Amino acid sequence: MLFELRALLAYVVATDAARSGYLEAIQTANCLGKRSGKTRALTFRHLADLYALDPSLLVFRALRYFWQRDVDGQPLLAGLCAYSRDPIFRATAPFVLGTQEGATITREAMEEFIDAQEPGRFSKATLKSTAQNINSSWTQTGHLAGRIRKMRTRAVATPGTASFALLLGYVTGLRGESLFKSDFTRMLDGSFETTIELAEDASRRGWISLKRIGQVVEVLFPHLITAQEMEWLREPN
Numbered sequence: 001m002l003f004e005l006r007a008l009l010a011y012v013v014a015t016d017a018a019r020s021g022y023l024e025a026i027q028t029a030n031c032l033g034k035r036s037g038k039t040r041a042l043t044f045r046h047l048a049d050l051y052a053l054d055p056s057l058l059v060f061r062a063l064r065y066f067w068q069r070d071v072d073g074q075p076l077l078a079g080l081c082a083y084s085r086d087p088i089f090r091a092t093a094p095f096v097l098g099t100q101e102g103a104t105i106t107r108e109a110m111e112e113f114i115d116a117q118e119p120g121r122f123s124k125a126t127l128k129s130t131a132q133n134i135n136s137s138w139t140q141t142g143h144l145a146g147r148i149r150k151m152r153t154r155a156v157a158t159p160g161t162a163s164f165a166l167l168l169g170y171v172t173g174l175r176g177e178s179l180f181k182s183d184f185t186r187m188l189d190g191s192f193e194t195t196i197e198l199a200e201d202a203s204r205r206g207w208i209s210l211k212r213i214g215q216v217v218e219v220l221f222p223h224l225i226t227a228q229e230m231e232w233l234r235e236p237n
Contacts, residue, residue, distance in 0.1 A: 001047060002078050002140045004032050008047065015055065015064045022053040050082045059084055062167050062224050069207060070160025079141030079155075080164050080187055088130065089137060091117050096138050097186055099152045105144060107131045143189065157188035162198035163208045166219050171233065176217050 011031040012021055025031045026044045034040040047053060052060035063081045067074060083090050095113045099105055110131035115122065122130060138144045142155035162185070169182035179185070180195050188195055196212070199219065203210035209220040225233070 001043075001050065002075055004043060004047060005051060005078055006074065007032055008053075009064065009067060015061075015068070017055065019048070019054040022047075050085055051078070052081075052085070058171065058225065058229055059168070062164060062221075065224060066160035066164050066207070069205075070158050072156070073158035073160040073164075076141050076155055076157065076161040076187070077164055079137070079143075080161065080168060080184060082137065083184070083187060084168050088114070089134060092134050092138075093183065093187070096143055096152070097189075101152050101154055103152050105135065105138075105150045105152060107135060107150075110135055141187075155187070155189040157190050157194070157198055159198045159202035159205065159207065162188060162195050163202040163221075165195075166199060166208070167221055167224060170219065170221065170225075173233075177215065179219055180217070 008022060008025060008031060011029070012025050014021070023044055026034075026047075027037065027040045030040060032040070032043060034043055044053075051063060055061050055064070059081060063077060066077055070077070083093065092110065092113060095110070096105065107128070108131075111127050114131060114134070115127055135144060135150050139146070139150060143153065144150040145153040165182070165184040165188055166179050168184040169179045172182075174182055177192075180192050180199075185195050188198075190198075196217075199208065199210050200212075202208050207223070209218075209222055211218045
């Protein structure tokens, strides 16, 4: 839903707008141009499921922060956020990311992979539509290309997407070099050194704080993680 997300975030300019503001923009102002109230409500629900649309939640606050600073990274930023929140999309990552560049991923192959995770969960029709939607999502993130025949391509990572991937890893408890080897940074389709370079670029821009001395790496997010959230992150599991 990259098109809808872009339109919504362009319409709701205030980065601190409450969740209700996004609901009003979609349902009352119909900023996405949906034909019926039912469709508008469904669109809001899907967007909220994927992206939260709530500035009190770090994942959405960080998404908006990098969204306005790194326009080129918007497709992958949306993909990273959806990856962190949608279990079906996340479950297909090993299949897509593990596919060799240039190889084809058919809808049928995606159906088989999804069905193998939870056999019998989806009806044949639902499995087909889910596979189509998943392949479309991976195309929007830049990991696949093609309208009908989907081919594995390399996503284009940016300083903002690297920063967002590191943040997502940070809130799961990763620190140091492990941040650059997480499932989130794997979404960037780049090497360890490339991710380091993008993070250093982001640090120079003041988006994150990165310090590297030899093999010791420290990454902090002073503009994004509140003092209260840091306390929560410090609490033992």
